[in-house]
Amino acid sequence: MSHRMKLVRETPLEQNEVEPFGPRDLARRILRTTRQISLATLDRNKGFPYSAVTNLSVEPDGAIVFYGAAISHHSRNIMADPRVSVTLSQSEGRDVLRDRRMTLIGTAHRLDGIAFERAKNRYRRKFFRSSKYLDLADSCMFKLNVEAIHLNGGPARYSDSLSAEDLSVDLRGAEALLEQEETLIAHFERFPNKIKMLTSDINGVRGRWHIATIDPEGMDLASETEFHRLSFSQRVTTPATLLGLLS
Structure with a gap:
């Protein structure tokens, strides 16, 4: 069969x-x-x-x-x-x-x-x-x-x-972004106010948010009880572009 x-x-x-x-x-x-x-x-x-x-x-x-x-x-x-x-x-x-x-x-x-x-x-x-x-x-x-x-x-x-x-998300050309994903997440975790700013418009949820994954179209965020998708305003393929977009 x-x-x-x-x-x-x-x-x-x-x-x-x-x-x-x-x-x-x-x-x-x-x-x-x-x-x-x-x-x-x-x-x-x-x-x-x-x-x-x-x-x-x-x-x-x-x-x-x-x-x-x-x-x-x-x-x-x-x-x-x-x-x-x-x-x-x-x-x-x-x-x-x-x-x-x-x-x-x-x-x-x-x-x-x-x-x-x-x-x-x-x-x-x-x-x-x-x-x-x-x-x-x-x-x-x-x-x-x-x-x-x-x-x-x-x-x-x-x-x-x-x-x-x-x-699916097209990952072509985003090799550097994916390779540095954990480094980028660690960078943002060192600046909790940045994550607070990124999640300030998420209504009706409680708890601390963490960045779980990064891809060219956005970030997946996780709290103790919920997931949230943060979409980028433009396609992101490099760490520099991401840091510039979220600065």
Whole structure:
């Protein structure tokens, strides 16, 4: 059986059944501000869906990354069969059927080497208490290769037309920025008033904000309970440009 999947639905949605909205912008906002996901894998013994709730981390290029201990059921399932789906929901205790959510279908692959170390460090910056399990010998980080997206923005607001490219950030030419990401974050952390200035227009949240990731389009910020996306006014590809933009 082929592992390739091109559509979430066998019959595409009729446009007249959907209310007008901006699916790409909404999908990108959901991706960057959701903390937890429902992860469904295929049980390696019986083949039934096995669902777990876990934390969501997003790489600078927009790729979904999640943690798994090698001994966990979902990690062993992925190593036997990489097909998974993840659902991002932002109902925040409200009626989930009336709020925004997104399901991504694809294959998950274990990261290793420098990609593993960098993903782990970004995850640690987003989840402040994660060191107790991140530093265990069997820690794994999995990256999701998205093959299909189903976006539900609330009643009559659906889209099956998005692709992985709609969630991604172009990193071409930004090698220096990514290489210096941790150095830049450490620089901003030395000047807490700068971070306060960057987060001064975030309403309705409490707690101290930290910079978790930097990419050419913006920064992902994390507090103890929330994520926030800070978009740049222009594309940034070098440390000098970033420092000049935020000076």
